[in-house]
Amino acid sequence: MYIPVSPSRRPHALLALLSGIVLILYLHNTHQPRPSFIPNPFWGSPSTSTSGKGGIVGLEEDDYRVRDRIERMRGYCEIDGELEKEYGRTNLRLSRAYEGSHHRFTRFLHKALRGEPLVISVIGGSITKGHHVEKDEIWFHRFWQWLDDYVGEDVQVTEVNGAAPATGSDYFSFCFPLHIPANSDLVLVELAVNDEGILQHVENMENLLRGLLEMPNRPAVMLVEAMAFSSGGMGGGGGRMHLPVAQYYDVPVINQRHPLANHFARYPQLVRPYFTVDGWGNPDTRHFNGRGHRDLGMLIASFVKDVACEMLSEQDFAVPPPDTTDDVSPLLSTIAQTTSDQNQTPEDAQLQDERLAEQQISWPEHSRSWRDNPREDQHVGELMPGMWSTPLEYGLMPRMRILNGWNPDPNFIVPPFHPTCLSTRAKEPQFNLTPSANVGWEHWVHPEHLDKPYMVARTPGATISFEMETNVGVVKMYSLKSKTFGLGTIECWVDGEKDRSVKIVGWWDKGDINIGRFDSIRDNLPPGQHTVTCEVLEETSDPDGGHEFRLISMMR
Template sequence: MFWTSRGNIKLFLTASLALHIVILTALFFPSEKAHDLLDALAVQQGSTCGICQFDPELCEELGVDNVQRALSYVGTNARLRRVLAKLRRGERLTVGVIGGSVSRGFGIDREPGYTPNTPTNLNRIVFDRLNSLFPAPNGVKVGESGRKENMNSYISGAVGGVGTDYFSLCYGEHLPDDMDLVLIELAINDEVLIRNINSYELLVRSLLDLPNAPAIMNLHFALNFNTITNGGDMHLGIAQFYDLPVISLRNAAYRSVLQNESLIPEYFFVSEKGEIDTRHISRKGHNLMGRLGAAYIETQLCEMEKFVASIPGADSMTIDQLYPLEPIPRMQVNMRYDKDVVIPTIKPQCFPANGKKNPLVPVTNEGWRNWNWKEKHYLISDTPGSRVTFNLTTAIGNIEIHYLRSYQYNLGSAKCWIDEDVDKAVRLDGYWKEHYNIGRAATIGSNLTPGEHKLTCELLNETADPSGGKEFRLISVMSI
């Protein structure tokens, strides 16, 4: 069976052109010269399922070599092909997005805004390409799963200013369990810290264990945070171990930017004042990143056609026979090897300040209040001595909180403890010297007995802020 697509037409034309070159070379060049030219052609053509076959304009814009550099890790694509095989057999598609303010859409328009569902958003570009290839009878549902209504679905769970330490425990607050494909854009939100290796691994293990065994694609970009190196570089080794494709706009564009800095205002958001924000890509940046992801998926459909064509009776085989699902490794990479350890399925609890499924509701509250800036929500206090308490249940003994750190918001300090262990309280400073503002997770209790516990936080009079700021912003409390 030959599956008709725009990509197949391009593939046919490319193969036809290559065949004509082979014939002309053999006719008009001496045999040794012809051999050399044909070898060079073979190298140039490479795979007949390359990105340039499916989006030649993208390759012309970025350059063929730069598009190749964007493919940070390819792997087997076993899970992605399994999902695509289901779509080819008529099943519905649910795509979820895990990301920060970039995926929220900050920087797509000239005026700052959050537009996670617009067709110009990088993640929506990937979804729309899939939806055009495999449309659902009843159309598209945005914001929640439409599987029961026989619809394809796109759900953005992106939250600005947080990274994998938040999403590893809180993704379920923002996304449904029936996802088929998860797009992760958190390279820039994660700092270059060893702890983010662990939080990214916890995140992908939890996602891979969801009921529909979803595929994961990592979409990386960055130019300027603390360094050009970013959390995506910490994620890469974990992605390789779990066989998760990684596509990086940074790797595709950074060399060109170094040679021609006039490209920066093209790729990144420019404010009304003319200030360039190199932490948020522009509409063009979204377009390039989204098209890289979309074309990459088409390359996998192309490879699947070749694979299926090589197997007699493939049309009568089940998805499990063609694309068997490998078990999740019994241990994390970020652990010492142990022949007996088996990591259980991770089922975290998360109570964020902007929670809809599980809102952050204290059992006792003296002096804390809800507050938000645009779509960033917090439980805050600015009165020293104010206390707030939450009830949590833990299965493996860890309780964490997520709070804001900033150099410019005059943030104060708090201490938090478990049950009655005030003497074991952990001090948390909202102020720091890093020149960016971001949520940070902190472990308040570990190796706790499974079951119910109390988490209490108190605003301190002491503060690390040089100007004496007292306000503390709590984002969420979590347990596993």
């Protein structure tokens, strides 16, 4: 029923109406239901969610961006995967030569879920540099495109391609800081094609991995093997040396060769549509084309996606706070300590065991600490670590090198590997290879390959010297090796000790492989400043009498 309101009462009615609206809004804001997830106001323990899939830690209740990123990633997990449709789950599994613990990759994904900017880098040879393909076809760029879309537009992902043609793990083990930024969060390494299957590359890859894993952001690292048929056997080249090193250091390995090599051997007609062509129109079986690049990038994408889906499916999943370190020393030292101290009472030991049991409740049974039976002279038995690795240890650096013999002393720890490289390929002035004396050498760039600069000499008697300071007593040279370029031999010595000189030969009998390799000049120098001098010799191993020598880097 309509009740007319007189003009004199309209202001009072309007005031009452506005008051009612304000009251309704107040009650709505103060008594609205809690959201479906309850963010924990403190970083540390997972919150709950009505979905039972875990929660979000350390967020203000009005901050839903992390939740939105989680749900975005979960959405990718719940739909039928395009990559599985393209390649098949079995082929994707075949490409995973080693998966590892996933620990550093989950840390990488945590950063993405928190919305932190990410830096992904790659080092590799001519394949990763993009030989015979466009820049936007390179496998690393393809993977970056996928990742940039996967984490969402509000997460900045920067790509850095640090590849250098004709280089291997020996070069990058010393010179990787010249090519990728120190703040990298993910580093992909594609060097299996450029490395030969020789024992030296076990040490080279180990030095490289130790250097990468100890970078400031403790990045996730992955080895990537592209398919090629130009070097090594059907089982590949340097990848055979890299795999055990990667397994020892808990570094995943994606190998494109595994699902494809035998298949191509059965159907050789597939080579031409998968690889680029050389100057004579023949398939270049060292460098695949854009299709091969995309495939390699998507094999990596599939692995990252599966790591994310497994992580998100965990019942107690929670996004940890930023700047969380892997400082596990307090708990690990407590677990590893012996309790033979006669002053520790059984009551103290019981309290200690109870605290540890609470901390380890989610650990696998065989990773939990346990109490040994006491000896006759003990009140309590020794506290023993679990027989299997604990979740706290994943991603930590091994204390011994892979080829070291067993050393039971836990205080024996291999020191960090922090190499220095002076190179013709340096992008920053402090890393430039600048001689202190020079007679007959010049800086030269191949006219058809502008990304291959060298210090070059072509006549016997040409000398060059470098002032180098070393803390580890090692000086190495990286130079080009080739059968067809007419390369000669040089002699190098340190601090005038020519009687202790070494010869470095540029020519080798390895077919059409033209690539850099390093040689040791001295490995027992006292720390400090030293002068390294090299001279082109009259003698040469080149059948045509060539003397040219192409120097790339000096390492210390």
